Amino acid sequence: MIAQPTPPLKRWIAKSFPGSPDERRAIESLTTSLGVSPFLATLLVQRGVRTFEEARAFFRPEISHLHDPFLMKNMDRAVARLQMALAGQEKILIYGDYDVDGTTSVALVYGFLRNHHPHIDYYIPDRYKEGYGISRQGVQWAAEQGFSLIIALDCGIKSVERVAEASRLGVDFIICDHHRPGQKLPDAAAILDPKCDDCPYPYKELSGCGVGFKLLQAFCLTNNIPLDGLYGYLDLVAVSIASDIVPITGENRIMTHYGLKVLNSTPRTGLKALINVAGFKNKNDLDITNVVFGIGPRINAAGRIQHAKAAVQLLLADHDDEADNFAMAINKHNNDRRTFDTSMTEQALDMIRQNETLLNAKSTVLFDASWHKGVVGIVASRCIEHFHRPTIILTQSNDKAAGSARSVPGFDVYEAIEACADLLEQFGGHTFAAGMTLPVDNVEAFRQKFEEVVSQTIKDEHLTPLIDIDLPLDFSEIDARMCRVLKQMGPFGPHNMQPVFMTENVYLVGEPIIMKEKHLKIQVRQTRTGHAHWAVGFGMAHLAEHIQPGMPFSICYHPDLNTYNGDTRIQLMLKDIRVA
Missing domain, CATH: 2.40.50.460 (OB fold (Dihydrolipoamide Acetyltransferase, E2P))
Known part of the structure; x- marks a missing residue:
């Protein structure tokens, strides 16, 4: 211990x-x-x-208070491209990240559209072989399998090269993302991201699953499909909002309110099985805390320990026996994750305590090639509980250093990482959480530069728990x-x-x-x-x-x-x- x-x-x-x-x-x-x-x-x-x-x-909260989805920039283009794919019997691939937001997004959009289109499949990148976001392997696989449209969820806003490569292979992209865009946007058929500077959408804090929901809402309105059927998927949206730690205000509050009602009354088969293995079987008042600490970590564990496709399979399961088997397997992954989490946290804390420079720093950047990539974000959060400062935990993956950052209230870790972009190959995220990849040889230089940036920008009050x-x-x-x-x-x-x-x-x-x-x-x-x-x-x-x-x-x-x-x-x- x-x-x-x-x-x-x-x-x-x-x-x-x-x-x-x-x-x-x-x-x-x-x-x-x-x-x-x-x-x-x-x-x-x-x-x-x-x-x-x-x-x-x-x-x-009233479901009727949700904003018109066509207020989002490019929504008309996104729906038009989707309509064209359906009319032309094109093969559509639903592509999502491997975390809770990504897997719930895929389960939502794939689960809904499969009722309206037979030529559809989904793809989750391997955390360890492909990394975060749109991967070259994913694009090539889509082209080889004859997909002509990819709907990317919870990722893609910074995948300029991958989208260009897909275009050369005859594959279009509709990007549904909620992360901050880079200086250059991908040349996609349509980009839906309320955080784009020129997007007039009145609510900016949707989860990736929430952006996918708005696309489906617009699709339903265009085709006179009753929205009640779509609202039955709000349990997935609520899980994404809670687990991705986005503000529970505005539309997120409305969707979470109704999503929790679904979760407590008629959850989909997979979530019901997950509720049972999390120990909430007889609980009829599940709240955000139960989702964040009981349901979310188990969905995440699938991608952390093996492959996140298992989480999507669970969320899409139609039969109790099938769902129970997936849920029990994912629960085992979660128990394994806890073992890795405990061991790595102990090692990380010892590294800080035994190094005077790390002990007195205003940030923490730790690297160990043997650490499990799937729990680096969790370990970063655990370190902040003991040393309250921006923290990045790195491990080795595919000959690169890859890891996750977590921050403290009041400090924008994404901006601090962006200031070190010259040492990174890839990065993305939010104010309080981010991910990155860099050459192993750059780790020490990155540690020094990150500490320099943090020291110059963080206030002393941010370094004390509030x-x-x-x-x-x-x-x-x-x-x-x-x-x-x-x-x-x-x-x-x-x-x-x-x-x-x-x-x-x-x-x-x-x-x-x-x-x-x-x-x-x-x-x-x-x-x-x-x-x-x-x-x-x-x-x-x-x-x-x-x-x-x-x-x-x-x-x-x-x-x-x-x-x-x-x-x-x-x-x-x-x-x-x-x-x-």
């Missing part, structure tokens, strides 16, 4: 709210119109909800109704995080309880005679020694309703404890 050092102290940042007369008026208006407390109205205004109509849309606190909260305001209203503010995720509250001067009731040697359970009350609540802090056992009966301390947390053996009680989910 990895030695667990005491995590770094966290910064508690309390929002200054309400700050303006307009915000105060909005709080008063919502308090009256919604019949809620000023406290809950303040939480809504913090999230940009200021009117009764906005509150109704926030609490009751807890955003929405409001101070008195225990007297916590009741079951409040917890239910807070839950209705979900689905939670980036840009709509679960509200976190702070209560100062609480007192311990009884002795702290340590669960499984690493989790903390305590009973606390705000005054020596006030009402007591149970509170649980996962991974916080090390804080037990700092709190004593009779000694006041502060907590930040979110309140939840916990049901056990039919008994529902309020439970505070701790984020941190601070002793005066």
Whole structure:
């Protein structure tokens, strides 16, 4: 097991709210119109909800509020090229990345279009033999098999050479991507990417699967196909949004809201099997957290350990027995992934602790040719839990160094990597996560340049873990109704995080309880005679020694309703404890 050092102290940042007369008026208006407390109205205004109509849309998202897909640049060209392929009985290849977003995208577009076109297949590149994005092998295979149209999902926006090569071989591309474009765009039949500078689409934060969904939405509208059938695929879109950690606002919030409904009521056969092996068989209120930590990692594990095609096969399965077999195999891959993850994380942390230069740096770049490529991103995230700074974990793949980057809140790791582009062969990603390939001989030069770039651009505050606190909260305001209203503010995720509250001067009731040697359970009350609540802090056992009966301390947390053996009680989910 990895030695667990005491995590770094966290910064508690309390929002200054309400700050303006307009915000105060909005709080008063919502308090009256919604019949809620000023406290809950303040939480809504913090999230940009200021009117009764906005509150109704926030609490009751409507599928009819999805944007017209033809607002996206090139959507008309994309649909026209797809229509031409269908009319001409062309062979269409659905091509997607090997992560959760890519595999759900392929399952969505292939699964839907196969009902309207017989000459269709899908392709997932091998993570280890082909790497990220459009591969030469994939293009050549498509041409050899007689495909004349490739619909690329969650990749392709920077594949200028591969798309040009496909064109020479008589293969067109429709690119559905959500990553930042490079300076030059591929010469494709159509490019759908709301992040292109000249794309007027009103919502920029779709997942790759979300862009694929918009293409199908436009296809349905063009052909007078009822949209209800397409909406049944929103469970896949919700899984992609949750797992790719895109903002859960705007259209993403609407699609996640309805996707979770599908996931909890009538999930497709493959996802149902995955829900069962993840231990959620009798759970009918799956949320974003369950998807992120239970479903997403298992889908990812297929491509990390063997080949992601197995994940698509699972997601497309029609029969329970078939789905169960795929799900059990993928669950084994996930267990294997955990073994690699634990071992590599221990090695990576030791490398940092034993090297004074790495220990005192403002970034982490580690390379080991023996590491498993499939878990480098996970290991990067684990390192950030211990050393809170931008981190890149590299291994050797096909005679190249390849790896993944993860960042910390407030720092754009993609821009830092882009500043080192002269040392890289390929890179792509987002603000907080990216991937790259470079010559092995360039690793040390890249490490030095990346550290130089990060040191010049990162702020000291970014190097300390941050807890955003929405409001101070008195225990007297916590009741079951409040917890239910807070839950209705979900689905939670980036840009709509679960509200976190702070209560100062609480007192311990009884002795702290340590669960499984690493989790903390305590009973606390705000005054020596006030009402007591149970509170649980996962991974916080090390804080037990700092709190004593009779000694006041502060907590930040979110309140939840916990049901056990039919008994529902309020439970505070701790984020941190601070002793005066």
